[in-house]
Amino acid sequence: MDLIVSDLTVTRGGVPVLEGVGFVLRPGQALVLRGPNGAGKTTLLRTIAGLQPALKGSVSGAEDRIAYAAHADGIKQVLTVAENLRLWADVFGQADIQPALEAFNLVELRDRAAGSLSAGQKRRLGLARLMVTGRPVWVLDEPTVSLDVASVALFADAVRLHLAGGGSALMATHIDLGLEAEVLDVTPHKAVLTNALEDFDEAFL
Numbered sequence: 437m438d439l440i441v442s443d444l445t446v447t448r449g450g451v452p453v454l455e456g457v458g459f460v461l462r463p464g465q466a467l468v469l470r471g472p473n474g475a476g477k478t479t480l481l482r483t484i485a486g487l488q489p490a491l492k493g494s495v496s497g498a499e500d501r502i503a504y505a506a507h508a509d510g511i512k513q514v515l516t517v518a519e520n521l522r523l524w525a526d527v528f529g530q531a532d533i534q535p536a537l538e539a540f541n542l543v544e545l546r547d548r549a550a551g552s553l554s555a556g557q558k559r560r561l562g563l564a565r566l567m568v569t570g571r572p573v574w575v576l577d578e579p580t581v582s583l584d585v586a587s588v589a590l591f592a593d594a595v596r597l598h599l600a601g602g603g604s605a606l607m608a609t610h611i612d613l614g615l616e617a618e619v620l621d622v623t624p625h626k627a628v629l630t631n632a633l634e635d636f637d638e639a640f641l
């Protein structure tokens with residue numbers, strides 16, 4: 437099933453940030469969002485993942501199909517690495533956590549409390565979670581932050597495997613993962629403020 441985004445307007449703090457965003461993400465496809473800091477990539481990803489409402493437009497093919505990974509990784513600090521993965525696997529009805537442990541080099545850390553992991557190790561655990569959701573559409577916001585070169589390569593391999601299995605990936609990243617991916621620059625979609633909003637702003641300056 438495709439993820440279809442049509443004529444989407446997304447807001448931050450009630451103010452439109454991006455407008456007229458549209459694309460189709462097919463099984464096996466990766467799409468990378470580009471744009472400068474503050475352009476609205478996080479806002480767009482959160483809206484597509486259903487974490488906030490769109491002002492206009494539609495997203496179809498997202499319902500119960502998206503696994504979202506962002507800055508706040510939702511790791512339970514007192515649980516071990518394996519317990520965290522087991523918890524998520526149970527929530528999503530998946531059986532095996534071993535492939536996720538192996539893919540993100542977490543086997544030796546499996547019995548460590550997640551709270552004692554380094555930033556990069558925590559990020560690896562957060563990304564390993566994607567694999568135990570069994571969900572086909574990965575939506576990723578700056579997934580490689582805190583990762584060293586070897587871990588970035590592991591992550592790229594995991595995405596490749598996911599795509600080869602018919603999954604898809606939509607991600608905001610500033611680095612080249614060496615994946616065959618299409619690129620969507622959000623800059624031309626910057627929302628134009630209406631006169632009413634501009635007048636409103638000026639009244640308070």
Ligand SMILES: Nc1ncnc2c1ncn2[C@@H]1O[C@H](COP(=O)(O)OP(=O)(O)OP(=O)(O)O)[C@@H](O)[C@H]1O
Binds near residue numbers: 449450476478479
């Ligand atoms: N609570 C808020 N109210 C109003 N504007 C906000 C609020 N939070 C963030 N913004 C603004 O919304 C815009 C979009 O932010 P967003 O985080 O989506 O950008 P981004 O493209 O992901 O940036 P980066 O590459 O730095 O992560 C930015 O200009 C930001 O300053």
